[in-house]
Amino acid sequence: MNALQRQIGALREAGAATELSALGLELLHAEHFPEAEMAFLAARDLGEMSALTNLAVTLDRMNRTEEAEAAYREAIEAGHDEGLVQLADMLLFESSRTSEVEAMLRLAVTREAVGAWYVLGKLLARRLGRHTEAEDALRRERNSEIRPLAQYELGCLLVSQPGREEDAATALRASGTAAADGVLGRLLLGLPGRESDAVAALRRAAEGGVAHGWNNLTVVLAQFGRLAEADAAYRDGIAAGEWDLVAHYGDFLQVHGRVAEAEEVLRRGLEKDARCAFILGVILVNQPGRADEGRRLLRLAAGSGVAEAGAYLARAGR
Incomplete structure (x- = not known):
């Protein structure tokens, strides 16, 4: 029995249901799922029925659906209507239970459960012929914490509808989330005269931690010929911990004739990304007196699964 389990046992013995529920939340957020389950079960057994929905979330995170x-x-039987919404959200992609999930959400709406309109909108957005209803449901979500998610979902729904680009942009801006900025940036790229707005949105998405956000930004800046800004964005992204950028940055530098800088950047990434070995290998194999080192790096990259490196060696007969 570890220290957390002993703490949970002591709280249970003391009848401290509220403290157990609070500890369970801390453990859930820290992704200590088995201990969180233990704390929530103990709280429930002591009569803290509000622990049930958090217990359900914990079990879902452990794939015990x-x-x-x-x-x-x-939890629903105990009067916790948010359980209707959370259960529906868990079952959202169970196609054989769509009607059941919709009925659950309609009931949640009548009970004014938090997030009911949002999850209903998500469900309807994934059903053919129900997009108008989905839009209406998402617009009805008024909870201040959930509305940004609903506006993001609404923006994504409208992006796919011809002629609704400005409506989509309005919803995505209203969301204010980094994920919405990523979608907004891609949307604006396709609209005439919106280059600056698109870049600004993609920058917010990158700074907000969207996956591959910095790479998306650097690619767009380079395409627009804004090379100094692209260079700065590469460095910002790498400083923020997006190590996938190192290989791209090295390639960017060598393409623009900054070969010595490219080599320095790529060497820093050799231990983390085999693509750095591939790009640096291609650079060196074509430099006088450095072909052997270049071939060694290419073989290293090929051995690490970089298909382009193996193909390059095969074409060159090396």
């Missing part, structure tokens, strides 16, 4: 559903249903 049948047990999670049972916990949600126990």
Whole structure:
């Protein structure tokens, strides 16, 4: 028995249901799922029925969906209407249960459960012929914490509808989330005269931590010929920990004739990304007196699964 389990046992013995529920939340957020489950179960057994929805979330995170559903249903029976929304959200992609999930959400709406309109909108957006209803549901979400998510979902829904680009942009801006800025940036790239707005949105997405956000920004800046800004964005992204950028940055530098800088950058990435070995290998194999080192790096890259490196060596007969 570890220290956390002993702490949970002591709180249970003391009848400290509220403290157990609070500890369970801390453990859930820290992704200590088995201990979180133990804390929530102990809290429930002591009569803290509000722990049930968090118990269900924990079980879902451990891919124990049948047990999670049972916990949600126990929470709903105990009068916790948010369980209707959370259970529906968990079952959202169960195509055989779509009608059941919709009925659950309609009930949640009548009970004014938090997030009910948002999840109903998500469900309807994924059903053919129900997009108008989906839009209406997403617009009805008024909870201040959930509305940004609803506006993001609404923006993504409208992006796919011809002629609704400006409506989509309005919803995505209203969301204010980094994910929405990523979608907004891509949308604006396709609209005439919106280059600056697109770049600004992509920059916000990158700074907000969207996956591959810095790479998306650097590619667009380079395409627009804004090379100094692209260079700065590469460095900002790498400083922010997006190590996938190192190989791209090295390639960017060598393409623009900054070969010595490219080599320095790529060498820093050799231990983390085999693509750095490939790009640096191609650079060196074509430099007088450095072909052997270049071939060694290409073989290293090929051995690490970089297909282009193996193909390059085969074409060159090396």
